Amino acid sequence: DTAVSQTPKYLVTQMGNDKSIKCEQNLGHDTMYWYKQDSKKFLKIMFSYNNKELIINETVPNRFSPKSPDKAHLNLHINSLELGDSAVYFCASSQAGRAYEQYFGPGTRLTVT
Amino acid sequence: AQSVTQPDIHITVSEGASLELRCNYSYGATPYLFWYVQSPGQGLQLLLKYFSGDTLVQGIKGFEAEFKRSQSSFNLRKPSVHWSDAAEYFCAVQGAQKLVFGQGTRLTINP
Numbered sequence: 110d111t112a113v114s115q116t117p118k119y120l121v122t123q124m125g126n127d128k129s130i131k132c133e134q135n136l137g138h139d140t141m142y143w144y145k146q147d148s149k150k151f152l153k154i155m156f157s158y159n160n161k162e163l164i165i166n167e168t169v170p171n172r173f174s175p176k177s178p179d180k181a182h183l184n185l186h187i188n189s190l191e192l193g194d195s196a197v198y199f200c201a202s203s204q205a206g207r208a209y210e211q212y213f214g215p216g217t218r219l220t221v222t
Numbered sequence: 223a224q225s226v227t228q229p230d231i232h233i234t235v236s237e238g239a240s241l242e243l244r245c246n247y248s249y250g251a252t253p254y255l256f257w258y259v260q261s262p263g264q265g266l267q268l269l270l271k272y273f274s275g276d277t278l279v280q281g282i283k284g285f286e287a288e289f290k291r292s293q294s295s296f297n298l299r300k301p302s303v304h305w306s307d308a309a310e311y312f313c314a315v316q317g318a319q320k321l322v323f324g325q326g327t328r329l330t331i332n333p
Contacts, residue, residue, distance in 0.1 A: 113265070142320070149325070150310055150325065150326040150328070151323075151325055151326070152266075152312060152323040152326070153323070154320045154321070154322075157319060157320060164319060165319060165320055199265060199266070201266075208316055208319050208320055208321060209254045209256065209271065209273075209316045209321070210268070210271075211268075211321060213258075213265035213266040213267070214265050215263075215264060215265045216263075216264075216265050
């Protein structure tokens with residue numbers, strides 16, 4: 110069974126479009142995260158949710174809006190996509206207070222043309 | 223603020239040779255340190271972690287890392303690499319409710 114899953118795995122879209130990436134974890138964790146990995150492989154946290162509440166928002170443009178319908182899901186919606194949004198987006202989860210033990214999803218490669 | 227530096231962007235070693243990947247961190251207190259591996263097209267997998275105690279920690283796949291407080295380092299080692307070890311390796315330190323990653327080191331294995 111996949112612990113942290115993301116859909117889609119690949120996403121190609123044009124500038125100006127709106128798109129969503131979905132993340133689900135079946136580990137029973139309370140905390141979920143979104144990371145962005147740029148073309149240089151640099152991995153940086155974007156958001157963190159604990160029990161559906163936003164706890165970290167790392168100066169991400171407000172075109173990015175995470176949504177957590179329940180603690181097993183954390184979706185990422187991106188409005189008005191820009192070329193610079195092209196990256197691999199990783200979802201992760203952990204038990205509450207155990208950010209040191211995160212489980213990562215396989216990633217979603219977003220390409221904006 | 224916490225930060226992690228991996229000085230080597232790309233390392234190439236021959237199969238069967240020993241490996242050391244460098245990691246330096248900046249953190250005010252006793253750090254929690256990690257090494258993750260990312261195989262091509264995959265997510266990140268935890269190799270090992272250091273919280274406290276013995277400064278030499280063992281991980282999966284035959285990897286180990288040594289915490290040296292005096293050098294602010296947490297280098298990853300393996301005595302004999304296999305072709306399947308080719309991947310991107312990330313060192314990380316725990317910050318406030320998040321992980322802070324280094325830039326990554328890409329490991330290439332020559333046959």
